[in-house]
Structures are given as C-alpha cells and as structure tokens.
Amino acid sequence: MNWVRAFLAPLMGVIVAAALVLWLWVPDLRIVVRVGLPVLVLWLGLVLVAAVLITRAVRRRLRRAEERGRRWALEEAQSEHRLFVARLDHELKNPLAALSLAVTNLQQGPADPATDRTLAGVRTQVDRLTRLVSDLRKVNDLSAAELERERVDLVEVLREVTMTLAEVPAYADRSVELSVHEAPWPVGPVDGDRELLFVAFYNVVLNALKYSTDGPVHVHARSDGVNVTIEVSDTGIGVPAADQEAMWQELSRGGNVGHVAGSGLGLPLVATIVDLHRGSVGARSQEGVGTRVEVSLPLAG
Amino acid sequence: MPEMEQRPVVLLVDDEAEITANLAQILARSGFDVHTAADGAEALTAVTTLDPDLVVSDVLMPGLDGRELLRRLRADDRWTPVILLTQVGESYERAAALDEGADDYLNKPFDPQELISRIRAVLRRHRQGSADLARRDRLRSDGLELDRVGRRVFLDGTEVTLTPRTVALLDYLMSRPGELHTRERLLSSVWGYDFPVSTRAVDHRVAELRRTLGEDASQPRWVETVQGMGYRFCGKVSA
Numbered sequence: 001m002n003w004v005r006a007f008l009a010p011l012m013g014v015i016v017a018a019a020l021v022l023w024l025w026v027p028d029l030r031i032v033v034r035v036g037l038p039v040l041v042l043w044l045g046l047v048l049v050a051a052v053l054i055t056r057a058v059r060r061r062l063r064r065a066e067e068r069g070r071r072w073a074l075e076e077a078q079s080e081h082r083l084f085v086a087r088l089d090h091e092l093k094n095p096l097a098a099l100s101l102a103v104t105n106l107q108q109g110p111a112d113p114a115t116d117r118t119l120a121g122v123r124t125q126v127d128r129l130t131r132l133v134s135d136l137r138k139v140n141d142l143s144a145a146e147l148e149r150e151r152v153d154l155v156e157v158l159r160e161v162t163m164t165l166a167e168v169p170a171y172a173d174r175s176v177e178l179s180v181h182e183a184p185w186p187v188g189p190v191d192g193d194r195e196l197l198f199v200a201f202y203n204v205v206l207n208a209l210k211y212s213t214d215g216p217v218h219v220h221a222r223s224d225g226v227n228v229t230i231e232v233s234d235t236g237i238g239v240p241a242a243d244q245e246a247m248w249q250e251l252s253r254g255g256n257v258g259h260v261a262g263s264g265l266g267l268p269l270v271a272t273i274v275d276l277h278r279g280s281v282g283a284r285s286q287e288g289v290g291t292r293v294e295v296s297l298p299l300a301g
Numbered sequence: 302m303p304e305m306e307q308r309p310v311v312l313l314v315d316d317e318a319e320i321t322a323n324l325a326q327i328l329a330r331s332g333f334d335v336h337t338a339a340d341g342a343e344a345l346t347a348v349t350t351l352d353p354d355l356v357v358s359d360v361l362m363p364g365l366d367g368r369e370l371l372r373r374l375r376a377d378d379r380w381t382p383v384i385l386l387t388q389v390g391e392s393y394e395r396a397a398a399l400d401e402g403a404d405d406y407l408n409k410p411f412d413p414q415e416l417i418s419r420i421r422a423v424l425r426r427h428r429q430g431s432a433d434l435a436r437r438d439r440l441r442s443d444g445l446e447l448d449r450v451g452r453r454v455f456l457d458g459t460e461v462t463l464t465p466r467t468v469a470l471l472d473y474l475m476s477r478p479g480e481l482h483t484r485e486r487l488l489s490s491v492w493g494y495d496f497p498v499s500t501r502a503v504d505h506r507v508a509e510l511r512r513t514l515g516e517d518a519s520q521p522r523w524v525e526t527v528q529g530m531g532y533r534f535c536g537k538v539s540a
Contacts, residue, residue, distance in 0.1 A: 093409045093410060094320070096410045097317075097320055097386075097409040097410035097411070098317055098323070099410075100410045101323035101324050101327065101410075101413060102319065102323045104323070104327055104413050105323040105327055108326075108327065108330055130410050148464070148466055150464050160499060160505075161499075163501075164501065194502070194505070195502050198499060198502065202499070
C-alpha cells in the first residue's frame with residue numbers, strides 16, 4: 001500500500017488546497033458551486049476509496065500474520081514432537097538391543113522346557129517393543145522425508161497391494177475387489193514415491209481386512225480430472241464416533257478393537273504419506289456396520 | 302590345515318558391556334574367535350595388536366566413536382572390513398556409513414543371525430578380493446558402466462535413464478558380484494527401511510532395469526534371477 005501514501009496523499013492535499021483557494025478567492029457563488037462542490041465530492045470519494053483500500057490491506061495482513069503464527073506454532077509442535085521421538089528412539093534402542101541379545105544368548109544355552117517357555121515369552125515381548133519403537137520412528141522419519149518422485153500408476157500399485165495381501169495366510173479366504181472408473185475421467189498417474197504409496201494403500205486395505213471378519217473389501221478408484229480418489233470400504237466393526245477424530249493420531253486405537261493386534265501406527269503412517277504427496281485422507285464409519293476410508297491424490301501435471 | 306578350519310578373528314566394539322558380553326558368546330558359538338573393546342581408542346590399539354579379520358563396531362560411543370574409528374583406520378591405510386551398528390537417522394546413517402568406507406551396516410536392535418550372515422558375506426567378499434569394488438568410483442561389466450559418484454549409468458557408451466532407486470539397486474548388486482541377495486535383504490539394504498513394502502518392489506525395479514538395458518531375463522548378461530531365492534549380479538565386474 002506504499003503507493004497510496006506516496007502518490008494519493010499528496011495528490012489529495014493538492015486538490016484540497018486548490019479547492020480552498022478557489023473558494024476563498026473567487027467571490028462568485030456560481031463558480032464556488034461549479035468548481036468547489038465537484039472538487040469536494042471528488043475529494044470525499046477519494047478519501048472513501050483510500051479508506052476502504054487501507055482497511056482491506058490491513059485486514060489481509062492481519063489474517064496472513066495470524067495464519068503464519070498458527071502454521072509456525074504447528075510446525076514448532078511437530079518438530080518438538082519429532083525431536084522427542086528421536087530421543088526416545090535413541091534411548092530405547094541400546095537397552096532393547098542388549099535385552100534382545102541376552103535372550104538369544106540364553107536361548108542358545110542348555111535346553112530346559114520351563115526356561116525355554118519363559119524365554120520364548122520374553123522374546124515375543126522384546127520383539128513387540130522393538131517393532132513399536134521402530135514403527136514410531138518410521139512415522140517420525142517419514143514426516144521429514146525427501147520423496148523419490150516418479151510417475152506412479154496407482155491402479156498398478158493397488159493391484160500389487162491386493163495380490164500381496166492375498167498371499168497373507170490370515171486373509172487367504174477373504175476377497176478384495178478392485179474396481180476402476182475409467183469414465184468420464186480415466187484414473188491417470190500421480191507424481192509420487194511408488195514404494196511409500198504402496199505402504200499407504202497396503203495399510204488402508206490391511207486395516208479393512210483386519211477389522212472385518214467376512215464380506216468383501218471394496219477398493220474403488222476414480223478421478224475427477226484433477227484428483228484421483230481411492231475408496232476402501234469394509235463391512236467391519238467400524239470406528240466408534242468418539243474415536244473417529246483421534247484415529248489418525250499416533251498410538252490411538254479404537255475402543256472396540258478388542259483383541260485385534262495392532263500398534264495404532266498404521267493410519268498415522270497413511271496420513272503422513274498422503275500429506276507428503278499433497279493429498280488428503282478422510283474416513284466415515286458406522287460402528288458395527290463398516291468403515292470407508294477415502295484417499296485423494298493430485299493427478300500428475 | 303585348510304583355511305576353512307581357522308576361526309575368523311572378530312573384534313567387537315561397543316561401550317555397552319551387556320551387548321558385547323552376550324554378542325561375544327553368540328558369535329563364538331557360530332565359529333568366530335571374538336575379542337571385545339569398550340570404545341574406539343581401545344579398538345584402535347586392538348586392531349594393531351590383534352590384526353582381526355573383521356571389526357563390528359557401534360557408532361555412538363563416548364570418546365572416539367565408531368565413525369572416527371573407521372576414519373582413523375582408513376587414514377592409516379588399514380582396510381580391515383568394518384560393519385557398523387547404527388542407531389540414529391536410519392537413511393542418513395546408512396549413506397554416511399557406506400560413504401566413509403564401512404563394508405556394511407546394521408541397525409540396532411538387530412537379529413544376531415542377520416549379523417552373522419553379514420559378517421560371513423563381508424569375509425567372503427574380502428577373500429575373493431571383490432571387496433574393493435565397493436570403494437571404486439566407476440564399475441564396468443560387459444558394456445554396462447556405472448558412475449557411482451554421479452549416479453549415472455551408461456550402456457555401450459550411451460547414457461540411459463533409470464530412477465534413483467534402480468540405480469541404487471544396480472550399485473548394490475554390481476559392487477557385490479556373484480553374491481546371492483534375497484529380496485528382503487535388498488529391501489533393507491538398498492531401500493534402507495523396513496516398511497511392509499512388498500518384496501515385489503524389488504521385482505519392479507529389476508524389471509525396470511532389464512527393460513532399460515534391453516536384458517533378456519532368461520539369458521541375463523548382468524542380473525540373474527535365482528528362482529525362489531533372490532537376485533545375483535552374474536556379469537564379471539571390473540573397476
């Protein structure tokens with residue numbers, strides 16, 4: 001708004017001064033009316049326009065500053081969180097490595113059924129803890145990761161996901177149905193990291209299988225010419241309304257998951273990967289009826 | 302006595318006594334003659350007196366750390382193979398470890414069996430004299446040339462375009478010719494992470510490589526599929 005100050009203000013000053021001089025020096029009322037009044041009206045108009053412009057500019061600046069502040073606070077919180085997880089990870093890895101080696105060492109020692117059983121139990125827990133720490137670290141590392149971008153055919157990735165999950169014995173008898181809408185817009189490629197996109201969709205489809213006992217899982221791909229949207233829906237246990245907001249956060253698990261094993265890191269990983277690809281994720285769920293997760297990614301330019 | 306009968310001497314370096322004590326016993330059971338050191342300075346002395354066949358060292362240690370130990374060894378022109386046990390910033394550590402002349406690396410906590418198989422692979426590579434390929438800037442094999450510094454690949458003198466990950470995969474395979482690598486192993490070494498990425502990711506990259514190089518999978522000049530096992534670089538590699 002510097003031009004307002006630099007150009008308009010002096011101009012207005014000059015116009016006002018000229019109007020006053022004319023008014024005072026020329027005694028003829030007609031001239032006062034014919035020249036002075038239009039000048040006055042013009043001047044008032046200019047003042048109004050300037051006021052509106054300045055208010056708008058100030059508002060816009062305030063809004064931007066507020067947005068910057070919010071974003072900065074969010075980034076600050078995220079980086080603090082990352083630092084914390086990195087420290088936690090570092091502090092846990094050495095003791096975990098020592099524990100794990102001690103268990104292996106004992107397991108290789110003289111056999112004794114009771115001890116072996118106990119050791120096998122300790123091994124399971126150590127492995128579980130190790131997996132948790134490393135998964136937490138993965139989500140953390142990813143949020144600051146540099147993507148290896150290339151043209152990725154999402155349908156091909158989805159096909160790989162369904163084939164890979166079909167090979168998991170626990171889901172051998174389940175069906176995952178993949179459908180692709182080719183009209184009116186074909187599902188084109190996206191720009192992204194192929195392996196990470198695989199991880200994201202693998203987790204979404206895995207969740208759908210994990211939290212449903214029967215019924216097919218539907219994977220549907222479509223495009224609107226700008227984005228590709230992948231919908232994954234199941235007829236599973238659903239997510240209780242109270243847990244739906246937290247389901248994208250680390251270590252959060254639904255109140256109804258019971259004994260289904262999981263780390264609470266799958267969906268946060270999905271959200272992080274989609275975010276890195278400038279996409280969006282969302283879920284709609286009805287407890288006891290099913291869940292639909294929707295991932296949208298921008299088409300390659 | 303045939304050479305096989307001799308127990309390879311391994312020097313284990315870690316400031317955590319719990320780790321060295323347990324790992325030493327596990328490695329000893331697998332046929333290694335194990336010595337331990339509690340930090341980098343102690344390890345430097347031990348390397349001179351023991352002349353081990355291989356060093357397994359932690360990275361983070363008080364005083365002289367694993368990286369510094371590696372740098373000093375290499376600066377002294379000692380090419381004893383080194384496997385680093387890393388634990389921070391996985392992908393960064395991996396690149397740094399290999400760049401600074403480590404022969405392999407493993408993230409903590411690790412499966413001791415995995416460490417043992419890597420120790421054996423590194424020792425084998427050194428015995429065969431192919432270990433220094435990993436330290437060369439350019440590798441050649443039957444019309445295929447890899448510029449490891451510029452990450453560029455040439456086929457009969459003409460540059461070909463490959464995705465960065467495929468170049469990394471080619472680099473890994475080509476600098477370890479004749480060795481069989483499982484898909485899982487390639488994922489953790491080349492990709493550097495152990496996400497539940499399907500091992501198909503490896504097949505996908507090998508397919509890209511073959512397509513670009515015009516290689517026939519049934520009669521490979523460079524990358525051979527070992528049915529049900531993994532991949533092997535079958536061409537003869539020179540620096």
